[in-house]
Amino acid sequence: PSASLGPGAVLLRGFATSRTTALLAALEQVIEQAPFRHMLTPGGLRMSVAMTNCGPLGWVSDRTGYRYTAADPQSALPWPSMPDEFRDLAQDAAAQAGFANFQPDACLINRYVPGTRLSLHQDRDERDHDAPIVSISLGLPVVFLFGGLQRADKNLRVPLMHGDVVVWGGPARLRFHGVLPLKEGHHSLLGSQRINLTFRKAG
Numbered sequence: 001p002s003a004s005l006g007p008g009a010v011l012l013r014g015f016a017t018s019r020t021t022a023l024l025a026a027l028e029q030v031i032e033q034a035p036f037r038h039m040l041t042p043g044g045l046r047m048s049v050a051m052t053n054c055g056p057l058g059w060v061s062d063r064t065g066y067r068y069t070a071a072d073p074q075s076a077l078p079w080p081s082m083p084d085e086f087r088d089l090a091q092d093a094a095a096q097a098g099f100a101n102f103q104p105d106a107c108l109i110n111r112y113v114p115g116t117r118l119s120l121h122q123d124r125d126e127r128d129h130d131a132p133i134v135s136i137s138l139g140l141p142v143v144f145l146f147g148g149l150q151r152a153d154k155n156l157r158v159p160l161m162h163g164d165v166v167v168w169g170g171p172a173r174l175r176f177h178g179v180l181p182l183k184e185g186h187h188s189l190l191g192s193q194r195i196n197l198t199f200r201k202a203g
């Protein structure tokens, strides 16, 4: 089942569910090499979301700003390679949403525990705004806020659950978005957390 969240945004409910086991095994491999960490905002605040990356490029934030890097600043090693199971799923979802030949070069992995939130923002650090972003939700459900092109625009509240995949492209690409604080809960496979994977063409 797929639903539109407005022009350019396609919600594929449960699209990743049947692939959960393979995704979680691949995720273990990635975080062994590049553990989750809390990055600093340019203003010096510790982000409430814990992050890591895989693929040729990874998104990082520190006092000097936001950017994509080829190496993990914590280890100075390249980011772990993007598991085939990750890339295949992102490409399949993009194709389903009408974006053929999506070639992501970056996968940002966000981890939420109860209380973690992501304040309203735009994703503007990628060079290619024509490529979509594909996001995969795993674990506890969350309320996603989907705004407009201006910060003050009214927000849509969309529950995102385990296995849901959303493809954000075209006119949706620069809409403001965020995540409400994660509520306490228990997921049978992930326990008390939510993991979100976002795939991008960053370079």
Ligand code: MD3
Residues within 6 Å of the ligand: 108, 110, 118, 123, 133, 135, 166, 168, 172, 173, 174, 175, 176, 177, 178, 179, 196, 198
């Ligand atoms: C809509 N992550 O990593 S995924 C992010 O749940 C981010 O971790 C959220 O926002 C999370 O930047 C939301 C859904 C998402 C991702 C990128 C978008 C929605 C988007 C880019 C443009 C519009």
Ligand code: FE
Residues within 6 Å of the ligand: 121, 122, 123, 177
């Ligand atoms: Fe974002």
